[in-house]
Amino acid sequence: VGCIGNRQGFLGENYPEYADYPGIGGKLYRQGLIKMNEFVTLCGRDRVPIVWFQDTSGIDVGDIAEQAELLGLGQSLIYSIQQTDVPQMLILLRKGTAAVHYVMGGPTANRHNAFTLGIATTEVYVMHGETAAAASFSRRLVKEKDAGRDLDPVIDKMNKMAQEYHDYSRPIYCAQQGYADEISNMSDIRKYMSAFAGALYQNPKSICPLHQMLLPRSIKG
Numbered sequence: 001v002g003c004i005g006n007r008q009g010f011l012g013e014n015y016p017e018y019a020d021y022p023g024i025g026g027k028l029y030r031q032g033l034i035k036m037n038e039f040v041t042l043c044g045r046d047r048v049p050i051v052w053f054q055d056t057s058g059i060d061v062g063d064i065a066e067q068a069e070l071l072g073l074g075q076s077l078i079y080s081i082q083q084t085d086v087p088q089m090l091i092l093l094r095k096g097t098a099a100v101h102y103v104m105g106g107p108t109a110n111r112h113n114a115f116t117l118g119i120a121t122t123e124v125y126v127m128h129g130e131t132a133a134a135a136s137f138s139r140r141l142v143k144e145k146d147a148g149r150d151l152d153p154v155i156d157k158m159n160k161m162a163q164e165y166h167d168y169s170r171p172i173y174c175a176q177q178g179y180a181d182e183i184s185n186m187s188d189i190r191k192y193m194s195a196f197a198g199a200l201y202q203n204p205k206s207i208c209p210l211h212q213m214l215l216p217r218s219i220k221g
Helices: 030-046 063-067 070-084 098-103 129-146 152-167 171-177 186-202 215-220
Strands: 002-005 050-056 088-097 113-118 123-125
Touching: 002 030, 030 070, 030 215, 050 098, 063 070, 070 098, 088 098, 088 186, 113 171, 113 186, 123 171, 129 152
Parallel strands: 002 050, 050 088, 088 113, 088 123
Antiparallel strands: none
C-alpha cells in the first residue's frame, strides 16, 4: 500500500519556498500538496491502495498562500484522489481540521474512502472552539465594551461555544456521527491496515504487474 502522512515540528529552512515565515508541521504547504498530488496519481496508475495518516491543523492561509494557489492545489488533490479508482483508508491519529480533513483522504470528499479509523486522540472539526468563539463574538465584545456594558454575558456565550466545539469533536461523537467508522486502540492500527490490504488483494479490481510499476522507480530516483 501507499502511505501518506504529514510531518510534525519545524520543517526546515526555506520551507515553504513562497514565504519568508517558517513552515510548521501539521499544516500543508505548496510543496507538500504537489508531492501528494503526484504520489496519489502514481498510486492510481500502479493500482496501489492508499492509507492516509492525518494529524493536521489546516492549509496555510493568508495573501501569500493565496498567491501560491494552495486552495487550488487542495482541490487538485481531491481531483487526483477521485481519479485513482483505488480503495483508500484514513487513520485519524489526532486532528482532522478544516479543508485538510477533506483533501487528505477524508470520507466526505471522495468516493474511494473504504474505512476511516479513529483512536482515543481523534478530533474532527472545522476549527478550534476558541478560534470559532473569537471569530463569532469579537466584534460584539468591542461594541459592549464601547457601550460600557458588562462583558460577562458575551464571554459566557463564547465559553459555551468553545465547549460545544470540544464536545462535538471527541472520538465517541465522531463515531456516532460517522466521521470515523470505528475507534480502536492505537496498538491495533497495524491490524486494521493489514485487514484493509488483505481484503483488497483478495478481490482486486485490477493489478499492475510489478515490472510495469512506476511508483517504486520514482521513489528510488
